[in-house]
Amino acid sequence: MKRTLGLLAIVAAAVVVPSTASAQHAYVGVKGCVMCHKSEKQGQQQAIWEKSKHAGAYNTLTSPKAAEIAKAKGIANAAEAKECLECHTISGDPGAADVKQGVQCENCHGAGADYKAMGVMKVKADAQGKGLTAFADKAAIEAMCKKCHNEKSPTNKPFNFDERWASIAHKKPAA
Ligand code: HEC
Ligand code: HEC
Ligand code: HEC
Ligand code: HEC
Numbered sequence: 001m002k003r004t005l006g007l008l009a010i011v012a013a014a015v016v017v018p019s020t021a022s023a024q025h026a027y028v029g030v031k032g033c034v035m036c037h038k039s040e041k042q043g044q045q046q047a048i049w050e051k052s053k054h055a056g057a058y059n060t061l062t063s064p065k066a067a068e069i070a071k072a073k074g075i076a077n078a079a080e081a082k083e084c085l086e087c088h089t090i091s092g093d094p095g096a097a098d099v100k101q102g103v104q105c106e107n108c109h110g111a112g113a114d115y116k117a118m119g120v121m122k123v124k125a126d127a128q129g130k131g132l133t134a135f136a137d138k139a140a141i142e143a144m145c146k147k148c149h150n151e152k153s154p155t156n157k158p159f160n161f162d163e164r165w166a167s168i169a170h171k172k173p174a175a
Pocket of ligand 1: 028029032033034035036037042105106109111112113115116117118121122124172
Protein backbone atom coordinates (compact mmCIF):
# COMPACT_ATOMS: atom_id res chain seq x y z
CA MET A 1 0.00 0.00 0.00
CA LYS A 2 2.76 2.39 1.01
CA ARG A 3 4.57 1.63 -2.23
CA THR A 4 1.50 2.32 -4.30
CA LEU A 5 1.04 5.67 -2.60
CA GLY A 6 4.68 6.52 -3.16
CA LEU A 7 4.34 5.69 -6.82
CA LEU A 8 1.17 7.75 -7.10
CA ALA A 9 2.97 10.68 -5.49
CA ILE A 10 5.75 10.41 -8.06
CA VAL A 11 3.27 10.24 -10.92
CA ALA A 12 1.36 13.22 -9.51
CA ALA A 13 4.58 15.22 -9.10
CA ALA A 14 5.61 14.40 -12.65
CA VAL A 15 2.28 15.70 -13.90
CA VAL A 16 2.30 18.83 -11.77
CA VAL A 17 5.82 20.13 -12.31
CA PRO A 18 5.94 21.10 -15.97
CA SER A 19 2.42 22.41 -16.37
CA THR A 20 1.05 25.78 -15.36
CA ALA A 21 -2.19 26.38 -13.50
CA SER A 22 -3.86 27.11 -16.80
CA ALA A 23 -3.14 23.64 -18.08
CA GLN A 24 -4.84 22.00 -15.12
CA HIS A 25 -7.73 24.29 -14.26
CA ALA A 26 -10.24 26.09 -16.43
CA TYR A 27 -10.53 29.87 -16.62
CA VAL A 28 -13.80 31.47 -15.53
CA GLY A 29 -13.15 35.13 -16.39
CA VAL A 30 -13.69 38.23 -14.26
CA LYS A 31 -17.42 37.48 -13.85
CA GLY A 32 -16.50 34.35 -11.94
CA CYS A 33 -14.68 36.41 -9.29
CA VAL A 34 -16.27 39.79 -8.83
CA MET A 35 -19.58 38.81 -7.25
CA CYS A 36 -17.58 38.17 -4.10
CA HIS A 37 -14.80 40.71 -4.60
CA LYS A 38 -16.45 44.06 -5.19
CA SER A 39 -17.78 45.41 -1.90
CA GLU A 40 -15.96 48.00 0.16
CA LYS A 41 -15.65 45.43 2.92
CA GLN A 42 -13.94 42.99 0.54
CA GLY A 43 -11.60 45.61 -0.91
CA GLN A 44 -13.32 46.67 -4.17
CA GLN A 45 -11.11 44.48 -6.36
CA GLN A 46 -13.56 44.78 -9.26
CA ALA A 47 -13.53 48.60 -9.39
CA ILE A 48 -9.78 48.84 -8.88
CA TRP A 49 -9.11 46.38 -11.68
CA GLU A 50 -11.61 48.04 -14.05
CA LYS A 51 -9.81 51.36 -13.59
CA SER A 52 -6.38 49.81 -14.17
CA LYS A 53 -4.67 49.61 -17.54
CA HIS A 54 -4.69 45.83 -17.22
CA ALA A 55 -8.43 45.82 -17.99
CA GLY A 56 -7.78 47.64 -21.27
CA ALA A 57 -4.76 45.61 -22.33
CA TYR A 58 -6.61 43.80 -25.12
CA ASN A 59 -8.11 47.03 -26.45
CA THR A 60 -4.63 48.51 -26.59
CA LEU A 61 -3.80 45.92 -29.23
CA THR A 62 -6.44 47.45 -31.50
CA SER A 63 -4.92 50.96 -31.21
CA PRO A 64 -3.01 52.84 -33.93
CA LYS A 65 0.16 52.57 -31.85
CA ALA A 66 -0.19 48.77 -31.70
CA ALA A 67 -0.74 48.69 -35.47
CA GLU A 68 2.45 50.66 -35.94
CA ILE A 69 4.47 48.32 -33.69
CA ALA A 70 2.98 45.27 -35.39
CA LYS A 71 3.70 46.60 -38.87
CA ALA A 72 7.36 47.15 -38.01
CA LYS A 73 7.53 43.50 -36.91
CA GLY A 74 5.71 42.17 -39.97
CA ILE A 75 2.66 41.19 -37.90
CA ALA A 76 -0.66 41.60 -39.72
CA ASN A 77 -2.95 42.15 -36.72
CA ALA A 78 -1.69 42.71 -33.18
CA ALA A 79 -5.05 41.72 -31.67
CA GLU A 80 -4.75 38.29 -33.27
CA ALA A 81 -1.02 37.70 -32.90
CA LYS A 82 0.27 35.32 -30.25
CA GLU A 83 3.38 37.55 -29.90
CA CYS A 84 1.17 40.30 -28.51
CA LEU A 85 -1.72 38.40 -26.93
CA GLU A 86 0.59 36.42 -24.66
CA CYS A 87 1.17 39.44 -22.40
CA HIS A 88 -1.93 41.50 -23.10
CA THR A 89 -4.57 38.85 -22.38
CA ILE A 90 -5.31 35.76 -20.36
CA SER A 91 -3.98 33.61 -23.13
CA GLY A 92 -1.81 33.68 -26.20
CA ASP A 93 -4.49 31.68 -27.94
CA PRO A 94 -6.86 34.01 -29.78
CA GLY A 95 -9.54 31.31 -29.67
CA ALA A 96 -9.52 31.14 -25.86
CA ALA A 97 -12.42 32.65 -23.95
CA ASP A 98 -12.23 36.10 -22.47
CA VAL A 99 -9.23 37.54 -24.29
CA LYS A 100 -11.11 40.85 -24.41
CA GLN A 101 -10.85 41.12 -20.62
CA GLY A 102 -7.16 41.82 -21.11
CA VAL A 103 -4.95 41.11 -18.12
CA GLN A 104 -7.51 39.91 -15.59
CA CYS A 105 -7.68 38.41 -12.11
CA GLU A 106 -6.66 34.94 -13.25
CA ASN A 107 -3.48 36.14 -15.01
CA CYS A 108 -2.10 36.82 -11.56
CA HIS A 109 -4.15 34.53 -9.31
CA GLY A 110 -4.43 31.40 -11.45
CA ALA A 111 -7.33 29.85 -13.35
CA GLY A 112 -10.30 29.87 -11.00
CA ALA A 113 -12.82 27.19 -11.97
CA ASP A 114 -11.82 24.88 -9.14
CA TYR A 115 -11.08 27.37 -6.34
CA LYS A 116 -13.86 29.94 -6.75
CA ALA A 117 -16.46 28.09 -4.65
CA MET A 118 -17.06 29.81 -1.29
CA GLY A 119 -16.16 26.76 0.77
CA VAL A 120 -12.83 26.41 -1.01
CA MET A 121 -11.99 30.13 -1.11
CA LYS A 122 -12.44 30.50 2.65
CA VAL A 123 -9.62 28.06 3.36
CA LYS A 124 -6.47 29.45 1.78
CA ALA A 125 -4.64 26.11 1.67
CA ASP A 126 -7.60 24.46 -0.08
CA ALA A 127 -7.82 27.27 -2.62
CA GLN A 128 -4.10 27.02 -3.33
CA GLY A 129 -4.46 23.28 -3.76
CA LYS A 130 -7.09 23.98 -6.41
CA GLY A 131 -5.19 26.49 -8.48
CA LEU A 132 -4.99 29.78 -6.53
CA THR A 133 -1.42 31.01 -6.98
CA ALA A 134 0.59 31.12 -3.74
CA PHE A 135 3.17 33.88 -3.35
CA ALA A 136 5.89 33.10 -0.81
CA ASP A 137 6.95 36.73 -0.47
CA LYS A 138 7.21 40.08 -2.20
CA ALA A 139 10.00 38.82 -4.46
CA ALA A 140 7.70 36.09 -5.74
CA ILE A 141 5.03 38.67 -6.58
CA GLU A 142 7.54 40.86 -8.39
CA ALA A 143 8.78 37.84 -10.38
CA MET A 144 5.19 37.16 -11.46
CA CYS A 145 4.79 40.77 -12.68
CA LYS A 146 8.03 40.51 -14.61
CA LYS A 147 6.74 37.60 -16.67
CA CYS A 148 5.15 40.42 -18.72
CA HIS A 149 6.91 43.58 -17.56
CA ASN A 150 10.24 42.83 -19.21
CA GLU A 151 12.35 43.75 -22.21
CA LYS A 152 10.41 41.41 -24.51
CA SER A 153 7.68 44.06 -24.41
CA PRO A 154 8.12 46.33 -27.45
CA THR A 155 7.29 49.36 -25.29
CA ASN A 156 9.03 48.23 -22.12
CA LYS A 157 9.53 50.81 -19.41
CA PRO A 158 11.62 50.32 -16.26
CA PHE A 159 9.60 48.40 -13.70
CA ASN A 160 9.74 49.81 -10.19
CA PHE A 161 7.73 47.24 -8.26
CA ASP A 162 6.76 49.39 -5.25
CA GLU A 163 5.43 52.23 -7.40
CA ARG A 164 3.63 50.02 -9.87
CA TRP A 165 2.11 47.83 -7.18
CA ALA A 166 0.89 50.88 -5.25
CA SER A 167 -1.13 51.96 -8.28
CA ILE A 168 -3.00 48.65 -8.61
CA ALA A 169 -3.05 47.36 -4.99
CA HIS A 170 -6.44 45.93 -3.99
CA LYS A 171 -6.16 44.88 -0.38
CA LYS A 172 -9.06 43.92 1.82
CA PRO A 173 -9.29 46.63 4.52
CA ALA A 174 -8.42 45.53 8.04
CA ALA A 175 -11.58 44.57 9.93
C1 HEC B 1 -18.32 32.69 -3.86
C2 HEC B 1 -17.51 33.84 -3.52
C3 HEC B 1 -16.14 33.95 -4.13
C4 HEC B 1 -15.80 33.85 -5.46
C5 HEC B 1 -16.71 33.56 -6.65
C6 HEC B 1 -14.38 34.12 -5.54
N1 HEC B 1 -13.89 34.38 -4.28
FE1 HEC B 1 -11.96 34.81 -3.82
N2 HEC B 1 -12.42 34.78 -1.84
C7 HEC B 1 -13.68 34.60 -1.32
C8 HEC B 1 -13.59 34.57 0.13
C9 HEC B 1 -14.76 34.41 1.09
C10 HEC B 1 -12.22 34.70 0.46
C11 HEC B 1 -11.59 34.64 1.87
C12 HEC B 1 -11.02 35.91 2.30
C13 HEC B 1 -12.05 36.93 2.55
O1 HEC B 1 -12.86 36.76 3.48
O2 HEC B 1 -12.05 37.91 1.80
C14 HEC B 1 -11.52 34.86 -0.81
C15 HEC B 1 -10.16 35.08 -0.92
C16 HEC B 1 -9.49 35.34 -2.11
C17 HEC B 1 -8.10 35.71 -2.22
C18 HEC B 1 -7.14 35.90 -1.07
C19 HEC B 1 -6.52 34.57 -0.72
C20 HEC B 1 -5.57 34.74 0.43
O3 HEC B 1 -6.00 34.52 1.56
O4 HEC B 1 -4.43 35.10 0.19
C21 HEC B 1 -7.83 35.87 -3.54
C22 HEC B 1 -6.49 36.24 -4.17
C23 HEC B 1 -9.06 35.59 -4.27
N3 HEC B 1 -10.04 35.29 -3.36
C24 HEC B 1 -9.18 35.67 -5.64
C25 HEC B 1 -10.31 35.25 -6.34
C26 HEC B 1 -10.36 35.13 -7.78
C27 HEC B 1 -9.24 35.48 -8.73
C28 HEC B 1 -11.61 34.67 -8.09
C29 HEC B 1 -12.15 34.32 -9.46
C30 HEC B 1 -11.41 33.31 -10.22
C31 HEC B 1 -12.34 34.53 -6.84
N4 HEC B 1 -11.50 34.87 -5.82
C32 HEC B 1 -13.65 34.12 -6.72
C33 HEC B 1 -14.84 34.46 -2.04
C34 HEC B 1 -14.92 34.27 -3.40
C1 HEC C 1 0.01 38.80 -18.12
C2 HEC C 1 0.93 39.92 -18.24
C3 HEC C 1 1.06 40.89 -17.09
C4 HEC C 1 1.28 40.62 -15.77
C5 HEC C 1 1.46 39.27 -15.10
C6 HEC C 1 1.35 41.90 -15.10
N1 HEC C 1 1.14 42.92 -16.00
FE1 HEC C 1 1.05 44.91 -15.57
N2 HEC C 1 0.63 45.29 -17.54
C7 HEC C 1 0.57 44.36 -18.54
C8 HEC C 1 0.23 45.02 -19.78
C9 HEC C 1 0.06 44.34 -21.13
C10 HEC C 1 0.08 46.38 -19.49
C11 HEC C 1 -0.29 47.50 -20.49
C12 HEC C 1 -1.77 47.63 -20.56
C13 HEC C 1 -2.16 48.73 -21.53
O1 HEC C 1 -1.62 49.85 -21.45
O2 HEC C 1 -3.02 48.44 -22.36
C14 HEC C 1 0.34 46.53 -18.06
C15 HEC C 1 0.27 47.74 -17.37
C16 HEC C 1 0.53 47.88 -16.02
C17 HEC C 1 0.46 49.13 -15.31
C18 HEC C 1 0.11 50.48 -15.92
C19 HEC C 1 1.38 51.03 -16.50
C20 HEC C 1 1.30 52.48 -16.81
O3 HEC C 1 1.44 52.83 -18.00
O4 HEC C 1 1.08 53.25 -15.88
C21 HEC C 1 0.82 48.88 -14.01
C22 HEC C 1 0.91 49.89 -12.87
C23 HEC C 1 1.11 47.45 -13.91
N3 HEC C 1 0.91 46.88 -15.16
C24 HEC C 1 1.50 46.82 -12.77
C25 HEC C 1 1.68 45.45 -12.64
C26 HEC C 1 2.08 44.78 -11.42
C27 HEC C 1 2.42 45.49 -10.12
C28 HEC C 1 2.10 43.45 -11.69
C29 HEC C 1 2.36 42.32 -10.75
C30 HEC C 1 1.66 42.36 -9.46
C31 HEC C 1 1.72 43.28 -13.09
N4 HEC C 1 1.50 44.51 -13.63
C32 HEC C 1 1.60 42.06 -13.74
C33 HEC C 1 0.77 43.02 -18.42
C34 HEC C 1 0.98 42.35 -17.23
C1 HEC D 1 6.58 40.45 -22.73
C2 HEC D 1 5.22 40.97 -22.63
C3 HEC D 1 4.66 41.81 -23.75
C4 HEC D 1 4.60 41.50 -25.09
C5 HEC D 1 5.10 40.24 -25.77
C6 HEC D 1 3.91 42.59 -25.73
N1 HEC D 1 3.59 43.55 -24.82
FE1 HEC D 1 2.73 45.35 -25.20
N2 HEC D 1 2.94 45.89 -23.26
C7 HEC D 1 3.45 45.08 -22.27
C8 HEC D 1 3.49 45.82 -21.03
C9 HEC D 1 3.97 45.28 -19.69
C10 HEC D 1 3.01 47.12 -21.31
C11 HEC D 1 2.88 48.30 -20.36
C12 HEC D 1 3.97 49.29 -20.62
C13 HEC D 1 5.10 49.07 -19.72
O1 HEC D 1 4.95 49.38 -18.55
O2 HEC D 1 6.14 48.56 -20.16
C14 HEC D 1 2.66 47.12 -22.73
C15 HEC D 1 2.15 48.22 -23.41
C16 HEC D 1 1.84 48.24 -24.75
C17 HEC D 1 1.29 49.39 -25.45
C18 HEC D 1 0.97 50.74 -24.85
C19 HEC D 1 2.27 51.51 -24.82
C20 HEC D 1 2.09 52.96 -24.55
O3 HEC D 1 3.12 53.57 -24.22
O4 HEC D 1 1.00 53.49 -24.69
C21 HEC D 1 1.14 49.01 -26.76
C22 HEC D 1 0.60 49.86 -27.91
C23 HEC D 1 1.58 47.64 -26.87
N3 HEC D 1 2.00 47.20 -25.63
C24 HEC D 1 1.56 46.91 -28.05
C25 HEC D 1 2.09 45.63 -28.17
C26 HEC D 1 2.13 44.91 -29.43
C27 HEC D 1 1.62 45.42 -30.75
C28 HEC D 1 2.71 43.70 -29.16
C29 HEC D 1 3.03 42.58 -30.13
C30 HEC D 1 3.90 42.93 -31.22
C31 HEC D 1 3.04 43.69 -27.74
N4 HEC D 1 2.63 44.86 -27.18
C32 HEC D 1 3.65 42.63 -27.08
C33 HEC D 1 3.87 43.77 -22.39
C34 HEC D 1 4.03 43.11 -23.60
C1 HEC E 1 -1.58 42.24 -12.07
C2 HEC E 1 -1.85 41.13 -11.18
C3 HEC E 1 -3.17 41.06 -10.47
C4 HEC E 1 -4.42 41.25 -11.01
C5 HEC E 1 -4.79 41.57 -12.45
C6 HEC E 1 -5.35 41.02 -9.94
N1 HEC E 1 -4.69 40.74 -8.79
FE1 HEC E 1 -5.51 40.34 -6.97
N2 HEC E 1 -3.67 40.39 -6.09
C7 HEC E 1 -2.49 40.41 -6.79
C8 HEC E 1 -1.39 40.30 -5.85
C9 HEC E 1 0.08 40.29 -6.21
C10 HEC E 1 -1.97 40.24 -4.55
C11 HEC E 1 -1.26 40.13 -3.21
C12 HEC E 1 -0.95 38.70 -2.96
C13 HEC E 1 -0.20 38.49 -1.66
O1 HEC E 1 0.03 39.45 -0.91
O2 HEC E 1 0.13 37.32 -1.40
C14 HEC E 1 -3.41 40.28 -4.75
C15 HEC E 1 -4.36 40.19 -3.73
C16 HEC E 1 -5.71 39.93 -3.94
C17 HEC E 1 -6.67 39.60 -2.92
C18 HEC E 1 -6.38 39.49 -1.42
C19 HEC E 1 -6.69 40.83 -0.79
C20 HEC E 1 -6.44 40.83 0.71
O3 HEC E 1 -5.93 41.82 1.22
O4 HEC E 1 -6.76 39.83 1.35
C21 HEC E 1 -7.88 39.40 -3.52
C22 HEC E 1 -9.19 39.05 -2.86
C23 HEC E 1 -7.67 39.61 -4.95
N3 HEC E 1 -6.34 39.93 -5.16
C24 HEC E 1 -8.64 39.47 -5.90
C25 HEC E 1 -8.50 39.89 -7.23
C26 HEC E 1 -9.60 39.98 -8.18
C27 HEC E 1 -11.03 39.57 -7.89
C28 HEC E 1 -9.08 40.45 -9.34
C29 HEC E 1 -9.79 40.79 -10.64
C30 HEC E 1 -10.94 41.67 -10.56
C31 HEC E 1 -7.63 40.63 -9.12
N4 HEC E 1 -7.35 40.29 -7.83
C32 HEC E 1 -6.74 41.08 -10.08
C33 HEC E 1 -2.33 40.51 -8.15
C34 HEC E 1 -3.35 40.75 -9.07
